[in-house]
Amino acid sequence: MPAPMDPLVKLDSRITVGSTEDHASHAPLIEVKDLSLWYGTANALDHITVLIRERVVTAFIGPSGCGKSTFLRCLNRMNDLIDHVRIAGSVHIASQDIYSHEVDVIELRKRIGMVFQKSNPFPKSIYDNIAYGLRIQGVRDRAALDEAVEKSLRDAALWEEVKDRLHSSAMGLSGGQQQRLCIARAIAIRPEIILMDEPASALDPLATARIEDLILELKKEFTIVIVTHNMQQAARISDFTAFFYLGKLVEYDTTARMFTNPARKQTEDYITGRFG
Amino acid sequence: MALVTPTVRRPDRWATLHRSARARPVEWLVERGILLVSLSAILLVFLIFLFVAREALPVALGRMTSARGQRPLPVDSLDQIPRESLRAYLGLKADEFVAMTREQLQLLMEIKAEELAGVSEDKDAAVNTTQWRYLIGPHQWSDYDQPEFIWQPVSRVPKYNLVPLVIGSLKTTLVALLFAVPLALGAALYVSQLAAPQVKEYLKPVIEMLSGIPSVVLGFFGLIVMASALQFVFGYQYRLNAFVAGLALGLAVIPVVFSIAEDALTSVPRSYVQAALALGSSRWQAAWRIVLPAAAPGVFAAVVLGFGRAIGETMVVLMASGNASIVSWNLFESTRTMTATIAAELAETVVGGHHYRMLFLIGAMLFIVTFVANLIGDVVIHRLKTKLEGKA
Structure with missing residues (x-):
């Protein structure tokens, strides 16, 4: 398990390879303009403008309470569920304003999967967990469900471990397996975008490594936006990195440049571990 | 190599490790006090059962004769x-x-x-009607055309058949549960999962306030208002019947089921709902397909408690059921429950007589029925829990 003390050392060995790709081939998918958000009177996000490209991994880093998770939840409108939230600015996904009144939030969320910090499988069987998303869309065909379940579990690198106990409870899996199950559940409905809110923060290093490998595999097919506390993780898996601090977007660039040559002093201080 | 025993010790600082219980005498006293109180509650229930069972025993063992x-x-x-x-x-x-x-x-x-x-x-007078075969089976009395189940304790020949009363209790309980459980669970699901916080703030206390209504008031309401209104709507013959009593009883059951079920549904982790919504569920789908199954043990416990309340409730059925001890599964005929029978008749019996003991036998039966229901409930809840937690 690689655990370098200095993120800068880590960089030249692995990350630069992924980041030297020609990002022009990845079209912009999510455009956020001047997004601000208040919880009551507390300003959690302050004029965020970001452009996220398709089929790359974009990481949000920053100290606790900097608004990165809040921002992530704006992208699939999970903040709608919280009372007293006020949002200004715009979020366009594939040129559609997702905060427009005509947008069906349920349709939106079918296209944007989400993986949470704490693994939250339903207290149902492994099979039923994966099939849930399809079932609520009205898929009843047993063969189609079987196929989707197997494919999702294979994609999430969990199939081999659980194929003999698909119908036992998901609560019996280990923490790492549960988190991969949640990823499998999210990709079962074939979303375009997967949002990950610190997906590995509650896992041990081995399970974390598996999740990270999985993310690198998934970006071939999905657009992944990930929030992480762990800067090495951002450096290892992401193509773009955004640094949030106190509700503001401090810097946003390719991961390679962020970690080797940050434009802002604040970013450099944070990623070299001087604060945060 | 032999273990090295520490030779240097500092008893002055470590000696105090060993006086845990005496060190906090007030806590110890309070703890014991609470233990004593809770044990005495169990003892009290046991003593009540002992008393009821003792009074009923001569009849149950067939030692009485009428x-x-x-x-x-x-x-x-x-x-x-x-x-x-x-x-x-x-x-x-x-x-x-x-x-x-x-x-x-x-x-x-x-x-x-x-x-x-x-x-x-009179050949009926020679029959010992307190024997179990007369309590449970039909008997052809001399002035009847066929064997029948009769509860007629105050008659020349007292007849103590329990079947009409058991059927009466089951009928009203069934109606009450069929009416109350879907309503209470629906309300609980709505309040805990779907309602806006402002609505929830009013709805929850109002429904729970129903449990504060004295059952005599519910009975009065059933007897005067509901009975007439329902007769007008459905046009059945007998104004007071199992249907009316069941619905009035349901009003008493709703807050019990609602309160417990709402707690169970609310305690389902929010993370399940979030996961479901993030997968593109509507709030209703999340509530119905994720939260309700996840809360199944608590919801089942609520229903068991509702059953206990329904079968044990007395005043409502005494007032609204019509109190005719007849054997009929027709919901629109008057009926008489076990509880109402005890309430109506116990004061008029001779202490120690067979009628008196028979009422205690009914009481003991009610006791056992609720006990068994709770026992079965516990087993089912335990199974549901292990299934949900994946330990099975």
């Missing part, structure tokens, strides 16, 4: 009868018998003869 098949003895034969059988015939205790003068005994014999005069001709 048969009056004796022939009257001629009064002038007083001196020919053995002393002991005379005492038994008059139903006197030994000391009472000894204290009697001859004139008194003669008088008692005359009264007894009068009492037995009509009875001796």
